[in-house]
Amino acid sequence: MRLKPVVFTVLLTVAFAYYVYIPLPDAIQEPWKLMLLDAGFRATMHLVREEMFSILVHGFEGVMPGVKVSDITFAGIPVRVYEPPAGGEGHLRRGLMFYHGGGWALGSAKKGSYDAINRMVSDELNTVVVSVEYRLYPEVHFPVPYLDCLAAAKHFLSPEVLAKYAIDPERVGVSGDSAGGNLAAAVAQEVNTNN
Template identity: 35%
Template sequence: MARTAQRLAVIVAITASIMAYLWRAPNSEGIEQLDRVRALTASMKITYIIGRAAEMLGISDRISVVRKVAGLMLRLKDAKDDAGLEIQDTSIENVPVRIARPKNQNGNLPAIVFYHGGAFYMGSVDTHNSLTSSLARLANVVVVSVDYRLAPEHPFPAGLEDCYTVTKHILEHGNSNKLRIDTNRVAVAGDSAGGNFAAVIAMRFASQTTSERKPRLQILIYPVLQLFDMMLPSYMHNHFEFFPYTVDHTLTIYFGKKVDQSIYANNHLSVAQKKKYRKYVDWSLIPAKYRTVYQKPLTDNQEGDPTLIENAKLALNPEVSPLLVDDESLAKLPPTYLLTVGHDRLRDETFIYEGRLKRNGVPVVHNHYEHIFHGSVGFLHGPFALDIAKKMVDDMVIYIGENL
């Protein structure tokens, strides 16, 4: 009897520890609707644990697990997502897309070509449907969401090329009877990794002299803009995260070569590379309030590891790190909308990008939301809906209405 009681006590203790871990939300001060955020975070932790366990046991890899769980969560899709819209799943030049168009709008409408986030290896038009449909409905525009190829099955630059192919087609042929798009009023947009694609594609078109039509706007939602400096203050600060991910794991998948954790100490760079590219990642453009502890680069005089330098060399490619271009190139970019959040390792590079764009005469609107986390903009409907997500989308819609 005593032994049974002891076992029960152990089970209760373990269960309590697991529940405490799942419910714990460190660094979440100031985040509103925290109970809802805790529930969301718990589901992501479970997904991550299952993925790591499956990988360790040789059952599956964590990428497959995350994708499958995301697919299950789609069954929670809210009916409000597509209200008032015509939704068409089709393809453009063999690239799958989802087109959301306001109903009863027969004329040529402005359009947003949207590239979803997901660290280059996750996400789909389904995971971002709530956001893309909301933009189509509220801004009265056509949204073409690109279901690009994902790493590791398709490493860089496959996904980027898919997005470019669709965008080029929209700009050149969007005014067809099928698409009914005003090709003079097309924006490129994306979140996180998709924001990276949007910035790169906007730069491609801005640099071309042969393109008759180019994107009118770029809309970047907490974008990946550089993989040069992994020791920016926003990387060094402990932020709230609703889904754990690491740069080394992400880049290993995206590049198809092993990138280890020493990238967090900028060990992927030689001193010569640091000297060459530092001017593009200027810490003085980060707001002073974020530089109270880490005020200047820390390792620019330290030589990196030759193997990592070779494996991570794509990190310095402007089509991976669009911040690493000269001022003359930046000056050619279209008007830009930037969205950042406080709990985000990508925060500071967007402030640097903003500063450089403004310095070169590019019109910029930058809305920063301090007390919210990376990935939050899509939680518009359903059990994890966040008020701040609706606010962020409403602010974007205002910008789109005034500029597109």
């Protein structure tokens, strides 16, 4: 009977080693540290998949049923527009451009926590949020993601679009996380320089 725990331990050790091991160049010092770090990141990604965030999104849809979500294009760039519930007639609303993170290679603001956060921001701050689906690496290279975000922002700032969504042109901002924060800063600088 003592054989079962030993077999289980050996199998668990082999499975762990198989999961952790990745081939690395010989020049890397202490490769086991890099392997463990990589395994930790991969394990985290497995635990926090998009499916888990979909529960969060559906929860926000229930809490914020008045937020209208539209998938359209601005200057040929796919965007998702979040419009807060109608109210405060005669008052202009805020506008916010949002650029998702992902190292210019991953991600979509239409899924998971980004979608949930944009719904919440739109509802709680009475803000029209425009989330930009800029093109990603490896299909495109720098500066294409930046140019996509800039084109969408310029379209959003046009008087026709601001009027359509009842946005105060003096209360428009840009935001993003990680790589999206970099894009937001670059777009804000370019728009301020040319105005």
